[in-house]
Amino acid sequence: MLKVKKLLLLLFAVPLLLLVACNNEDETSAPEMDKEAMENFNETGYPIVDEPITINFMTRKPPTTADDYNDVLVWKTYEEKTNIKIDWGLVPSEGFEEKSNLSLAGGDYPEAFYTAKFSDVDIMKYGEQGVFLELNELIDKYMPNVKQLFSEHPEIKKALTNADGKIYSLPTVYSPDFTSMTSNIKPWIRQDWLDQLNMEMPQTTEEFYQYLKAVKETDLNGNGKADEIPYGNNSVAGLIGWLKGAYGIGNKGRKQGFVDLDPKTNKLRFYWTTDRWKEMLEYINKLYSEGLINKTIFTMETNEYHETGSQGLYGSTVTTSPETRFGRDEYVGMPQLEGPHGDKDWVYVTAPVVHKAAFVITDKNKNPAATARWIDYFYGDEGAKLFFMGVEGETYEETDNGELEYVDMLTDNPDGLTFEQALRPYITWLGGGYPALVQSDYFKGAENSPASIEATKKIEPDIIEETWPSFPFTVEENQRLAALKADIEKYVIEMQDKFIAGEEPFSEWDKYVETVEKMGLEEYMEIQQAGYERFKES
DSSP: OHHHHHHHHHHHHOTTTSSSOOSSTTOOOOOOOOHHHHHTBOSSSSOSBSSOEEEEEEEEEOTTSOSOGGGSHHHHHHHHHHSEEEEOOEEEHHHHHHHHHHHHHHTOOOSEEESOOOOHHHHHHHHHHTSBOOOHHHHHHHOHHHHHHHHHOHHHHHHHOOTTSOOOOEEEEEOTTOHHHHTOSEEEEEHHHHHHTTOOOOOBHHHHHHHHHHHHHSOTTOSSSOOOBSBOOSOSHHHHHHHGGGTTOSTTOTTOSSEEEOTTTOSEEEGGGSHHHHHHHHHHHHHHHTTOBOTTTTTOOHHHHHHHHHTTOBSEEEESOHHHHHOOOOEEEOOOOBOTTSOOOBOOOOOSEEEEEEEEEBTTOSOHHHHHHHHHGGGSHHHHHHHHHOOBTTTEEEOTTSOEEEOHHHHSOTTOOOHHHHHTTTOOOTTSOOSEEEOTTTOOSGGGSHHHHHHHHHHGGGBOSOOOOOOOOOHHHHHHHHHHHHHHHHHHHHHHHHHHHTSSOGGGHHHHHHHHIIIIIHHHHHHHHHHHHHHHHO
16 A cells, blocks of 8 residues: 555656656656565566566457466466466456456556557557556567567557557567468459369459359359359458559558558548549449349358358458368469559558557556566567467477477367367467467468468569558547547448448439538548658657
């Protein structure tokens, strides 16, 4: 209690001492370290602390992971190495947002949030309040792996830096050179059907249309039924993500889903009201109206999508891997298509920082330096190997050529368990959203399969050079932008589907644009511009 009172007095007496950067932008202030905790702490080497400590988390728990993380091999191994026990505070994914918000609002929150995926609004709100600790100096002093990552890839530090110049969270990071992961959702086509039709791989939007028509008109599976589905999916998002690059829009990657840079003016634009966006929707509407896209694309559940795919009925799709999704090996990757105006960019690529706030440390943390060292491990090679592969001899082996491979007990389980079910007692990365560096050497998911690597080679020549992360906004900008997004972005997505499905005629396009403008598009773009300028200058 005395320590708490002392901290409160310091906060009132010297409000800029804790958690807030000094006026000099090159200086930061770290949280005050408890003297007793620091005496127990080792700045380098292991264990991280001499006498065991417990840190309490609140953790988003995907349904694919174990019910008790302290029974999981990875965490038992890491606890032995560090002398740090984690009270995980597991919360099912579907209830995490509500429970974390209630805990923060009521002041009864943990020392850290794990696999949190907080919004940019929350990061700035609780960062400015001092609830989420500023990490700048902790990174500089106690997090060599994160520091090295920033040095090698400045764009990662840039993406994590908020409008006030401070870093309050640690992310899920896809290594920038792991291209099959940064472009994990790719277009696929049945090579055997192309061969049957005596057609070459489509290179343009028109050639893709001709392939889809041929699939519809031919009994390629030879069952006497017209059950082939030229393009199949349970969402139009993947198809749009792929086709945007053929129409010269969305040219700064997946993280910026509504604004990009106008190549004619070099200015920020809201591309959902442009002529090119309209032209792309007209193309997709043509596919949909001619029965070349499954009519259930807006309503199909994921399980039904996978089940239909397992029957080999899709002539093409956009997904991570048909081999892992459907259990089919007839598919090969497609290239980026060239559009009617000569555009041919692969824009469906994400910035390296995927989840900006996968991990935060709060002001209730009694061992911030130890916590910083604990989490830093997973942004380096040794920690990534443990996190994704487990323990050598138990979950993986190293081959003669230095490759890491899961043991047969996991990949060909004798009890008939699926790979994910077999992995459950050993790791917790299934479900995503974790704070760690994802590298091709250690991540053995679908994105690192031979088919996915080959598919990536098809799109690699056309990948855009620059991908934008989310822009840094102030608390006030975030609050106002959230309200504008709730109207504008919701409306344009609804209208996108209506235009594609033919429920809204394109003769109403001008009215649609006018409606978007009346919703406050000018103010929306002013805030986006402010964030963009801040991003450029950081």
